[in-house]
Amino acid sequence: MAFLHATTHASAPAIDNAAKKRSLTPYLLLLPGMVWLIGFFVLPIATLASTSTMTRPEGAAVGTYVQSLRFQNYLDAFSANKDQFLRSFIYAGIATLLALAIAYPLAYMIAFKAGKMRSFLLVLVVAPFFTSFLLRTIAWTQILGDEGPVVSFLKALPFFSNDIRLTSTPFAVVSGLTYNFLPFMTLPLYASLERIDPRTLEAAGDLYANGLTTFRRVTVPLSMPGVVAGTLLTFIPAAGDYVNAYLLGNPNTRMIGNVIDSRFFAIVDYPTAAALSFTLMAAILILVTLYIRKSGTDELV
Amino acid sequence: MSNPKVSDSRGDLHLNRLTKRFADFIAVDDLSLTVPRGSFFALLGPSGCGKTTTLRMIAGLEEPTQGMISIGDTDITTAKPYRRPVNTVFQNYALFPHLTIFENIAFGLRRRGVKDVKKDVDNVLELVELGHLAERKPNQLSGGQQQRIAVARAIVNKPEVLLLDEPLGALDLKLRRQMQIELKRIQMEVGITFIHVTHDQEEAMTMADTIAVMNQGKIEQMGSPAELYESPKTAFVANFLGQSNLIKGKVNSRSGTNASVKIHGIDIEVPIARMASHGDRVLIGVRPEKLNINANSKNSIGNGTVTDASFVGVSTQYLVKTSWNEELVVFEQNDAGAPDIKVGDTVSISWEPAHTFALDGDQDLSAGADVDHEAD
Numbered sequence: 284m285a286f287l288h289a290t291t292h293a294s295a296p297a298i299d300n301a302a303k304k305r306s307l308t309p310y311l312l313l314l315p316g317m318v319w320l321i322g323f324f325v326l327p328i329a330t331l332a333s334t335s336t337m338t339r340p341e342g343a344a345v346g347t348y349v350q351s352l353r354f355q356n357y358l359d360a361f362s363a364n365k366d367q368f369l370r371s372f373i374y375a376g377i378a379t380l381l382a383l384a385i386a387y388p389l390a391y392m393i394a395f396k397a398g399k400m401r402s403f404l405l406v407l408v409v410a411p412f413f414t415s416f417l418l419r420t421i422a423w424t425q426i427l428g429d430e431g432p433v434v435s436f437l438k439a440l441p442f443f444s445n446d447i448r449l450t451s452t453p454f455a456v457v458s459g460l461t462y463n464f465l466p467f468m469t470l471p472l473y474a475s476l477e478r479i480d481p482r483t484l485e486a487a488g489d490l491y492a493n494g495l496t497t498f499r500r501v502t503v504p505l506s507m508p509g510v511v512a513g514t515l516l517t518f519i520p521a522a523g524d525y526v527n528a529y530l531l532g533n534p535n536t537r538m539i540g541n542v543i544d545s546r547f548f549a550i551v552d553y554p555t556a557a558a559l560s561f562t563l564m565a566a567i568l569i570l571v572t573l574y575i576r577k578s579g580t581d582e583l584v
Numbered sequence: 585m586s587n588p589k590v591s592d593s594r595g596d597l598h599l600n601r602l603t604k605r606f607a608d609f610i611a612v613d614d615l616s617l618t619v620p621r622g623s624f625f626a627l628l629g630p631s632g633c634g635k636t637t638t639l640r641m642i643a644g645l646e647e648p649t650q651g652m653i654s655i656g657d658t659d660i661t662t663a664k665p666y667r668r669p670v671n672t673v674f675q676n677y678a679l680f681p682h683l684t685i686f687e688n689i690a691f692g693l694r695r696r697g698v699k700d701v702k703k704d705v706d707n708v709l710e711l712v713e714l715g716h717l718a719e720r721k722p723n724q725l726s727g728g729q730q731q732r733i734a735v736a737r738a739i740v741n742k743p744e745v746l747l748l749d750e751p752l753g754a755l756d757l758k759l760r761r762q763m764q765i766e767l768k769r770i771q772m773e774v775g776i777t778f779i780h781v782t783h784d785q786e787e788a789m790t791m792a793d794t795i796a797v798m799n800q801g802k803i804e805q806m807g808s809p810a811e812l813y814e815s816p817k818t819a820f821v822a823n824f825l826g827q828s829n830l831i832k833g834k835v836n837s838r839s840g841t842n843a844s845v846k847i848h849g850i851d852i853e854v855p856i857a858r859m860a861s862h863g864d865r866v867l868i869g870v871r872p873e874k875l876n877i878n879a880n881s882k883n884s885i886g887n888g889t890v891t892d893a894s895f896v897g898v899s900t901q902y903l904v905k906t907s908w909n910e911e912l913v914v915f916e917q918n919d920a921g922a923p924d925i926k927v928g929d930t931v932s933i934s935w936e937p938a939h940t941f942a943l944d945g946d947q948d949l950s951a952g953a954d955v956d957h958e959a960d
Contacts, residue, residue: 482678485645488665489672490692490741500691504682 335557346551353554360558364542368566371538374453374528375521378460382468382517383510385461390472390509391502395481408469420459420530427455427531451533459527467516475509476502511578519567539563595656596621597642597745597777602651604637604801611637613801615651619745619779619794624771626780626792630824630952634801635781639747642779643672655744666695671738672747676754677730679722685709685733686718692741708740711770728759735767739774748780752787764790785825789813797821799952813871815941817860820952822869822943829875829912830949831868833942845942848908852883853937865945872913874939877902877925881934888912890929895922904933 336356337348361368393404411419427433427449437443449455479502487497525540532538539559546556597619604612612634619625627635640646642653644665653661660668671692679688689708690701698704709715712732722730731751738746751767752760768791771778782788788795789809796806797820805812805821812825822828833847842853847868854868885906892903900922902914912933916923925931 480676480678482674482676483680485665486672486674486678486680487691488645489643489670490737491666491695492691493664493666496695501680501682505680507682 331557331560334553335561337554339554346553348553356554356558357562360555361562363555364539364559367537367539367542368563370536371522371540371563372566372570374457374460374536374538375518375524377457378464378521379468379514379518381457381461382465383514386465386468386472386513387510390469390476393473394476394479405473408466408473411466416463417526417530420463420526423455423459423462423531424450427458450531451536453532453536455531456528456536456538459531460521460524463524463527464517464521467520468513471512471516472506472509475506475512479505507578511575515571515574519571522567523563594621594744597779598652598654599638599642600652600654602638602641602653603649604634604641604646605649610801612641612648615801615803617796617803617806619777621744621777622775624768624778624780624791624793626782626788626795627798628782628785628788628795628825629798630783633798635783635798636749638798639672639749639779639781642745643670643747644668645672669744670747671741671743671745672749673731673734673738673751675750677722677734679730679733679737681722684719684721685714685725688722688733689737689740691737696741704740708736711739711773712736712766727755728763731755731763732766735770739770739776742774743776745777745779748778750782751780752782752784760787767791789825795825797824799824815858815860816869817943818951819867819943819947819949822941822952823950824952827872827913827953828869829872830943831910832945832949833866833868834945835864835866842937843942847885848906850885852885852940854940854942855937858938858940859942861942861944863944863946867943867945867947867949869941869943870935870939872901873899873915873917875912875914875933875935877904877914877916877923877931877933879932879934881936883937883940884932884934887930887932890925890927890931893925893927900925904931906933 333350334348336350336352336354338351338353338356339348343349389408393401393408397404425431429448429450431449434447434449437447437449438445483501483505484497487501488494492500522538523540525538525544528536528538528541529544543556543559543563546552546559599615599617602612602615603610615634615638627638629635637646641648644660644663644667648661651661652659655669660670680691683691686705686709689705693701693704705718706715709718712735714729714732714736717725717729717733722733725733731754734751735748748767752763755763764787767778767780780788780792793808794806795809795812797804797812799820805817812821816822816825816828819828819830822830831847833845833852836844836846836851838844838856841856843856843859844851845854845866845868846852852868854866859866888904888906890902891905891911894901895918897918899915899917902916902925903911904914905911914933916925
């Protein structure tokens with residue numbers, strides 16, 4: 284289409300032509316991205332939306348659905364899976380808080396105290412991405428397994444009974460989520476801490492703030508953009524995750540991702556799966572909007 | 585600990601044999617000085633001379649390797665920065681970007697548990713004439729305004745000593761002149777001891793009562809601006825503070841109040857009181873504006889050739905090559921219009937003995953002349 288546009292104006296003066304071409308450049312640059320977005324996001328979303336209100340006609344084969352605009356699907360799907368929804372948000376919330384608690388000191392250390400080790404430590408933060416997400420999660424079944432080092436250690440302590448188990452527990456699922464999304468928390472935190480001018484911290488000390496007060500009054504507020512970005516990048520994928528609950532959990536730790544997965548691929552109930560996906564998307568959007576409003580950093584994100 | 589105990593010592597600031605050694609070099613070398621209470625004191629020197637390190641040790645941001653810092657009778661050498669009656673105006677200001685101007689200024693007061701900060705903050709905002717900006721954020725202010733807020737944020741705490749680390753370095757020339765006068769006015773109004781670190785000799789001379797010229801971790805010379813300018817004691821000071829013409833010479837005799845010195849075969853007179861050296865080999869110094877062209881002052885060195893002339897409005901600056909091939913800088917006032925002297929002209933050079941100074945002859949003629957005048 285762009286070329287067509289250019290050729291129709293071939294007879295116009297040369298200067299005019301050059302200006303036209305220049306004004307087309309941004310659109311040409313956008314084109315690949317737009318094609319991608321339409322082909323792999325807008326169209327699937329539209330299909331998903333239409334599937335979510337379909338019903339299976341009486342006596343039709345498994346997996347055959349027709350459009351009947353049945354919005355009741357949403358209510359049915361939600362009320363049947365309230366627990367899993369709630370659990371997803373609780374697990375994702377705990378994992379996000381844990382990741383924040385682990386990542387903040389880590390990012391702080393890399394940003395302010397690492398010196399020459401800084402690049403090396405940053406590579407270590409990203410290093411887990413060099414192996415598969417699945418493989419690393421499976422490795423956790425071994426780490427937390429009945430014969431694994433963690434359980435053996437806990438058994439040696441007097442406070443735990445000898446039949447303690449860690450795999451197939453909520454603890455394992457939350458641990459897996461925390462571990463898998465930790466880099467997404469660490470990197471934005473590091474980026475915002477690293478941007479802080481160390482002289483503002485010196486200025487706080489000069490103005491009678493001790494170390495703790497400087498941290499509370501200056502470092503934390505200045506790192507808020509990183510905290511917001513990190514928690515979003517952790518919470519959103521963690522809430523929709525199903526791999527950790529699948530590999531590290533039990534039937535009672537199923538998250539909404541697991542339900543959608545089994546509705547799609549095991550039960551072949553496309554409308555319910557689609558309705559659940561949409562509900563999850565909407566819930567996350569609302570939560571994120573409220574969160575950004577509350578943290579008052581919309582100008583910074 | 586919202587109410588840390590800040591030392592309330594009062595009096596002069598003493599640095600006693602202060603030394604700061606970093607891994608591979610000595611930044612401050614056995615430095616001793618006393619800054620009288622209420623004075624405007626400048627630490628002047630090229631980058632890397634140790635002036636900023638000295639300031640940071642007074643602020644408590646750097647720990648001395650050796651020596652002692654005290655205010656009045658209170659030793660503050662190892663006190664934490666937040667326990668010292670000292671505040672700093674940082675280079676590039678280091679305002680808190682997330683706080684309003686009001687809260688920036690109130691920061692120190694709140695940390696010390698002052699209940700009603702409004703009056704103090706409003707007063708100091710009025711002092712720097714920026715009361716209307718109280719609710720803005722620092723990034724909405726111009727460089728000059730941020731600079732004044734940085735001063736306000738420090739002096740609102742009524743420190744015993746205010747440290748200024750190249751506070752005007754980020755401003756353009758015109759604004760810098762304006763701020764120099766402004767800072768001096770503020771200092772006179774509040775009467776706090778100001779210690780001003782700068783590499784800009786003009787800035788130091790405009791503002792300070794006393795200047796300490798630093799070089800390689802030591803103080804070369806200390807005194808009032810006029811004293812340093814008229815009677816430098818080392819070649820470094822002579823060249824770093826303004827320009828100087830230095831000529832090698834040998835003392836013939838000293839009698840009465842004057843000494844006779846031979847420079848390149850010519851005998852001149854130097855008042856003994858203006859000689860920094862007792863040796864025979866000396867460097868004779870004269871400031872460019874004190875050299876006269878085609879006049880009959882007492883110390884005459886005969887004729888030279890004009891090799892360059894630049895008209896700079898208030899004066900014309902000449903380079904004159906002497907009979908021994910040294911280029912002297914001469915400033916002639918344009919009070920009667922630009923003098924009619926052109927490149928290539930032969931002119932005579934002379935000056936009054938009272939305007940001569942003599943330094944130890946073993947120094948490098950160009951010490952302090954070609955050091956970079958950039959901030960460190």
